[in-house]
Amino acid sequence: MNNIKVILASKSPRRQDLLRLMDVDFRIVLKDVDESYPAGLTPEEIAVYIAAKKAEAFDEEPGDEVVLTADTIVAIEGEILGKPESPAHAVEMLKKLSGKMHRVVTGVCLFYKGQYNKFFDVSEVFFRQLTDEEIQYYVEKYQPLDKAGSYGIQEFIGLIGIERINGSYTNVVGLPTEKVYQQLKQLI
Template sequence: MKPFILASGSPRRKELLKQARYTFSIQTSDVDETVNPQLTPSEVVCELARKKAEAVAQNHPDVVVLGSDTVVVCNDQILGKPSDAKDAKAMLTSLSDRDHSVLTGVAICEKGEVTTFFEETVVHFYPLSEEDIDQYIETGEPFDKAGGYGIQGFGAYLVHSISGDYNTVVGLPLAKTMRELKHFNIYPNIN
């Protein structure tokens, strides 16, 4: 099996790739995540994924490197990771009883060539009471997740429905990523 490097410290991305039976190593990149404010959300996630992959690839020119980034978009505004409980509460309140988009961008880099793509999933939240929001914030889950929630944990309680790829919301559109990795001769370890 040809291994690759995941340029992300996300435990969710790591778990998804392990679930798909890939052999890979992890090396995080410490890139500046500032982007041009004129970029669309899809351009933002692709740009950030590319920056992460290229930063790691500089030190590993002969290895395939995969970078990824996820954002939550509500009312045409990108919601990042909340800075504190007050910020998390504001984000979750804004998402209550409405649709929002989760976009995950992926960049795959090898020998200076970069392929980028993104997937978008629409998520609809239940109406959330102040008690629902406070209880969720007490779990500690919101603070390292775009939009202030994680669908794969206790945050599933907030989600009424989704339209699109569940794994995009978790942090890596796995089916599309697997198809793209084949172009780089990266395959899961089935045996």
């Protein structure tokens, strides 16, 4: 992937790490984007809609670089769990996820030569029943206020609480690397 130059429009250290592990040459450019979305969209539509809004913020042509934007959301029982507003909100979210299956949806948009290539990936994540002590410990120690659904799969709560995943692990981390790789190959 060394011949592809990417602008990553994300401050997520997890997305940055995944691109590094893929040997993608990238630089980070951040734009302020309103992440609101119209009512009535499915989780897949919401993730793609927000990823596309982030890409559309790059109104100038990026030349020979690909702008990569993404948005990850957590959905459970018809509810969207975004980033928590406080530690108490994070505890509340984790209690909702405890003992249940939820869906992690990542929408991705690749903006290249005036074209927007939009796609998404979905993973099903199964948490065992978590204790109040495990949830409290995780929220206090890891401060997951920057994570959709209030958790990182690669951190304590994911390592001790997730029983299984149907789908892409990297999608749950925040970027479906398998699909991103295939789409980038098609662009260049």
